[in-house]
Amino acid sequence: MTSTAAVATANAVEIDNVVKRYGFVTALHGVSMQIGDGEFFTLLGPSGCGKTTLLRCIAGFEDVSEGAIRLHGQDIAPLPPHKREVNTVFQQYALFPHMTVLQNVSFGLLRLGWSVSDAEARAKQVLELVQLGQFAERRPGQLSGGQQQRVALARALAPRPKVLLLDEPLSALDLKLRQAVRSELKAIQRETGIAFVFVTHDQEEALTMSDRIAVMSAGHVQQIGTPREIYEAPSNRFVADFIGETNLLDVTANRVSDGIAEILLPGGARLSCPAALGARAGQGHLSLRPERLGIAAPGQGQLQATVEDHVYLGTDTQLHTRLGSGEALVVRLQNGAAAIPERGARLGLEIEAGAARLLSD
Amino acid sequence: MAGGAPGGASKSEIYKGNGPRLLLPAWIFIGVFLVAPVAIMAIYSFLTKEFRGGVIWEFTLAAYDQFFLDRGLFGDEPPSIEWTYIGIFWRSIWQAGLATVLCLLIGFPTAWFIATRDVKERSVWLFLITVPYWVNLLIRTVSMKFLIRDTGPLNELLLALGVIDTPLALVNTNFAVQLGLFYSYLPFMVLPIYAAVERYDFSMSEAAADLYASSWATLRLVILPVVKPGIVAGCILVFVPSLGAFLAPDLLGGAKTFMIGSLIEEQFKGAAGNWPFGAAASMILLTIVMGVLLVHARAQTKGER
Numbered sequence: 303m304t305s306t307a308a309v310a311t312a313n314a315v316e317i318d319n320v321v322k323r324y325g326f327v328t329a330l331h332g333v334s335m336q337i338g339d340g341e342f343f344t345l346l347g348p349s350g351c352g353k354t355t356l357l358r359c360i361a362g363f364e365d366v367s368e369g370a371i372r373l374h375g376q377d378i379a380p381l382p383p384h385k386r387e388v389n390t391v392f393q394q395y396a397l398f399p400h401m402t403v404l405q406n407v408s409f410g411l412l413r414l415g416w417s418v419s420d421a422e423a424r425a426k427q428v429l430e431l432v433q434l435g436q437f438a439e440r441r442p443g444q445l446s447g448g449q450q451q452r453v454a455l456a457r458a459l460a461p462r463p464k465v466l467l468l469d470e471p472l473s474a475l476d477l478k479l480r481q482a483v484r485s486e487l488k489a490i491q492r493e494t495g496i497a498f499v500f501v502t503h504d505q506e507e508a509l510t511m512s513d514r515i516a517v518m519s520a521g522h523v524q525q526i527g528t529p530r531e532i533y534e535a536p537s538n539r540f541v542a543d544f545i546g547e548t549n550l551l552d553v554t555a556n557r558v559s560d561g562i563a564e565i566l567l568p569g570g571a572r573l574s575c576p577a578a579l580g581a582r583a584g585q586g587h588l589s590l591r592p593e594r595l596g597i598a599a600p601g602q603g604q605l606q607a608t609v610e611d612h613v614y615l616g617t618d619t620q621l622h623t624r625l626g627s628g629e630a631l632v633v634r635l636q637n638g639a640a641a642i643p644e645r646g647a648r649l650g651l652e653i654e655a656g657a658a659r660l661l662s663d
Numbered sequence: 664m665a666g667g668a669p670g671g672a673s674k675s676e677i678y679k680g681n682g683p684r685l686l687l688p689a690w691i692f693i694g695v696f697l698v699a700p701v702a703i704m705a706i707y708s709f710l711t712k713e714f715r716g717g718v719i720w721e722f723t724l725a726a727y728d729q730f731f732l733d734r735g736l737f738g739d740e741p742p743s744i745e746w747t748y749i750g751i752f753w754r755s756i757w758q759a760g761l762a763t764v765l766c767l768l769i770g771f772p773t774a775w776f777i778a779t780r781d782v783k784e785r786s787v788w789l790f791l792i793t794v795p796y797w798v799n800l801l802i803r804t805v806s807m808k809f810l811i812r813d814t815g816p817l818n819e820l821l822l823a824l825g826v827i828d829t830p831l832a833l834v835n836t837n838f839a840v841q842l843g844l845f846y847s848y849l850p851f852m853v854l855p856i857y858a859a860v861e862r863y864d865f866s867m868s869e870a871a872a873d874l875y876a877s878s879w880a881t882l883r884l885v886i887l888p889v890v891k892p893g894i895v896a897g898c899i900l901v902f903v904p905s906l907g908a909f910l911a912p913d914l915l916g917g918a919k920t921f922m923i924g925s926l927i928e929e930q931f932k933g934a935a936g937n938w939p940f941g942a943a944a945s946m947i948l949l950t951i952v953m954g955v956l957l958v959h960a961r962a963q964t965k966g967e968r
Contacts, residue, residue: 363869383872390873396866400888409884410874457874 312374314339314465314497315360320369322355322521329355331521332369337465337499338513342491344500346508347518348544353501356518357467360499362386373464384413389458390467394474395450397442403429403453404438410461428456431490448479455487459494466491468500472507484511505545509533517541537578539661542589549590549631555583555660563660568627571604573658580662587661592620592634594657597643603650607631609643623651701949708942716936726943748926748944755922756951758837758912759905762844763852766901767894769845770852774893777853778860789857792850804843804914808834811842811915835917843911851900859893895959903952923948 315337322330330352337343345353358364360371362383370377378386389410398406404425411421429435432452442450451471458466471487472480488511491498502508508515509529517524517532517540525537536542539550555577557564563577565588575588600606607623610630619642621633633651635642643649708726710718728734733745777788795803811817813830821827833839867889871881887894909924916922923944930941 361869361873363872383869384875384877388873390870392866392870394864394866396864396870398867398870398885398889400891409871409876413875413880457870461875 312339313337313372314341314374315499316370316372316375317356317360318370318372320356320359320371321367322352322359322364323367329521330359330366333518333521333523334369335516335523335526337497339497340495342488342498342500342511342513344502344508344512344515345518346502346505346515346544347524348503350520351518352521353503353518354469357390357469357499357501360465361388361390361467387461387463388465388467389461389463390469391451391454391458391471393470395442395454395471397450397453397457399442402439402441403434403445406442406453407457407460409457414461425456425460428460431459431493432456432486447475448483451475451483455490459490459496462494463496465497465499468498470501470503472502473504480507487511509545517544519544534656535576535578535659536589537580537662539587539589539663542587542659542661547592547632547634549592550661551588551590551629551631553586553588553660555581555586558583558660565658565660567604568625568629569604569606573604573653575653575658575660577660578662581660582662587663589659589661590631590653591657592632593618594654595631595633596652596654597621597633597635597640598650598652600648600650603652605631605651605653607649607651609645609647609649611645612642623649704942704945708939708946710939712937712939716931716938718938723939726937726939729940730943730947751921751926752923752947752951754837754920755906755924758840758844758922759902759908761841762848762905763898763902765841765845766849766852767898770849770897771856771894774853774856775860778857778863785861789854792853796850800847800910801914804847804910807843807846808839808915811839834915835920837916837920839915840912840920840922843915844905844908847908847911848901848905851904852897855896855900856890856893859890859896863890895963899956899959902955906952907948 313336317333317335317337319332319334320330321328321332333352333356335343345356347353355364359366362378362381366379370379372378373387398409401409404422407425407428408416408418408421411424412418416424426435426438429438432455434449434452434456437445437449437453442453445453451474454471468487472483475483484507487498500508500511509532512529514526514528515532516526519540525532525541527535532541533545536545536548542548543550551568553568554566555563556566558577558581561577561579563575563581563583563586565573565575567573567588596603605625607625609621609623611622613620613622614637617637618634619637621635621643623631623633625631631651707718709722709724711721711723711725713719729745730748731745732742734740734742773792777785777792780788809815811833813832813834817833818827818830822830863886867885868881871885872878876884907924907927908922909928912920912922912925913928916925927941927944927948930937930944
């Protein structure tokens with residue numbers, strides 16, 4: 303499995319055992335990660351998982367309770383936000399309504415002491431990069447949501463930060479626009495070579511754009527890896543469930559060694575599959591990716607099931623099936639290739655290579 | 664404008680052409696309670712005075728002549744500029760302007776403080792701000808006089824602390840009038856600024872800090888321009904009534920601190936009254952206020968472009 307990660311020569315950001323408490327509530331429980339220079343790094347998790355808190359700690363809007371954050375090796379704890387060489391794209395953009403687009407984009411440069419002419423030249427250059435050159439004299443209120451989003455991006459990019467922080471910047475856009483902006487954002491990241499720390503709760507966004515992803519839940523890092531690693535080799539139940547769709551089956555693992563588990567499936571069949579780090583023999587959870595399950599004649603395959611319902615999804619059809627032992631299992635079939643089994647039909651299920659993985663809890 | 668509903672946002676056919684009819688109550692109200700009284704005042708300012716108050720229906724410019732020109736005791740000397748009333752106006756403008764600045768200096772931090780509390784706490788603070796204003800303005804102004812008089816609590820406290828040896832003569836000074844004006848109109852500054860700050864999106868301050876702006880630069884370049892409409896509204900709401908106030912100068916000031924409000928009040932009160940002169944002074948005051956508002960409106964529309 304090759305990863306598309308940019309070659310990280312140095313760490314742009316080092317997050318070292320960061321704890322953040324608000325009174326009695328702990329938002330981050332000792333989080334650590336290294337973000338490489340020029341890397342597109344995503345913090346992914348459901349709302350309330352601490353991803354935005356971590357981003358705000360990097361920006362300096364929140365103080366960390368314990369631990370350290372280093373920017374190119376320098377501890378930034380004592381620096382207020384306006385002295386940190388990071389810039390942020392805010393979720394609701396937070397553009398300055400009383401300034402033109404050009405004034406918004408040159409704001410940071412002027413604060414850094416650039417001359418007006420230099421700042422405006424640089425601002426225009428960045429506006430060209432985000433294809434808003436002709437909107438320089440407009441005010442934010444006169445722009446569409448997508449255009450405002452790009453102004454926010456240009457404003458944060460203009461001072462050439464060491465790290466760009468993006469707080470769910472696409473969540474306010476509609477679906478079509480979001481997909482277009484994704485590839486645009488990725489292209490800009492490659493072109494500028496700035497490390498992006500991107501916060502999102504949208505796993506598809508994370509998978510399509512990131513070099514690496516940190517999956518977070520309840521203030522803990524669950525897994526850090528490339529999109530492919532996260533999807534294909536989730537380390538625990540939470541990651542498997544959160545990334546993509548999956549079936550989780552309660553199974554008994556007879557033996558786990560060298561990352562391979564011997565599983566006893568419901569119905570009595572045996573299966574040998576990869577095991578996540580930390581998975582042990584005994585009762586455990588098996589992840590079965592719905593798109594990697596195939597259908598076979600009744601009696602064949604490792605599992606026996608009855609079709610309960612179909613859901614038509616355009617390219618695919620989802621089969622909701624139930625195993626003889628009572629567990630529900632979703633199978634995803636591509637439309638067009640073969641006939642879709644009727645409701646009530648009995649069938650066998652083949653577990654294809656890479657479909658199954660024994661998880662740690 | 665043509666037939667559109669107020670605000671012009673509605674495109675519904677139902678309301679098409681109903682604009683003028685729906686505006687009728689507003690027009691009647693403005694006509695009866697604004698246009699008509701101002702017109703009566705304008706007309707009276709050009710009439711001849713009747714000695715026991717009231718007017719004689721004869722056209723004259725005497726009231727304006729008396730305001731601006733000095734023709735000597737018997738009215739037979741060559742006219743020179745009469746400074747008495749212009750001086751009173753100037754003092755009033757100066758006092759009202761100072762009250763506005765003081766209200767802004769105290770009112771802005773106050774409004775900011777309230778608007779940045781929790782939602783529940785905010786209503787408590789707003790309530791506390793308005794509590795003193797449930798008492799009649801007259802009573803509050805008289806109370807102020809008691810507080811600052813020679814044997815009042817303020818002087819007694821300063822004497823007891825040894826800060827002063829003899830009581831400060833505060834009553835009947837510009838300072839006392841200023842105190843009265845400032846105290847009377849402070850909430851009119853706090854409330855509009857509060858409304859503006861409450862709507863302010865604090866992520867803009869974070870954005871400014873993120874873009875290397877210090878707290879001072881954030882205040883100057885982002886916060887103040889964004890909440891400016893609230894500040895301007897507060898300044899107008901303090902300046903305009905301060906300019907015409909008569910309770911504070913009457914009760915806390917003396918002859919040397921005479922302001923427009925007292926001057927006008929005197930013309931309509933008692934036997935010494937001169938209705939046309941009072942009306943003329945009112946018209947001149949109205950003109951000044953309108954002038955200030957027009958300049959502001961002009962600046963505002965320019966700023967939008």
